[in-house]
Amino acid sequence: MNATSWRFDGDDCSLHMVSEVSMLPQETNASIGCDCNISNDTDVCHVVRMTHKYYSLDGVLSPELVKLPYLRSIDFAYNYLSGTIPPEWGSTQLQEISLLGNRLTGEIPPELGNIATLTKLDFEANQLSGPLPSELGRLTNLETLMLSSNRLTGRLPTILGQLRNLRDL
16 A cells, blocks of 8 residues: 555545555555444445555645545554644544644644544644634543644643543643
């Protein structure tokens, strides 16, 4: 899987490589996890996990990932992704988002506070700016919130103190 970008067709596990890199670092970890037991139709599998760590991915994060309704985990750590975090991701049922060590800019979208299922949010070591949205205080299942090494401003919203499951900040 030396792909640097993918094209998704619907919510099944059909992926089409769009471009390819010739050499990948040894620590590269890339996989697509599928679950064929979600629906009663055993002929259909759904993407539930995308891991592309140390993959030299560049480009921007796609709002199209919302078209994968069974997606629960995104781990694109240690790549060269730039641009902003799509606010559309706030309409997903993600449990984990790791974008550690990229080149992401802009503010953290307040819409991410709508992801009630989220347990891990790792945006550490990017170039995110602005205040931390108080809407993240609605993430009652959140256990991990990693934001260091960014350009965030202001104080932590006091509502974060009400997140009883939060262990790592």
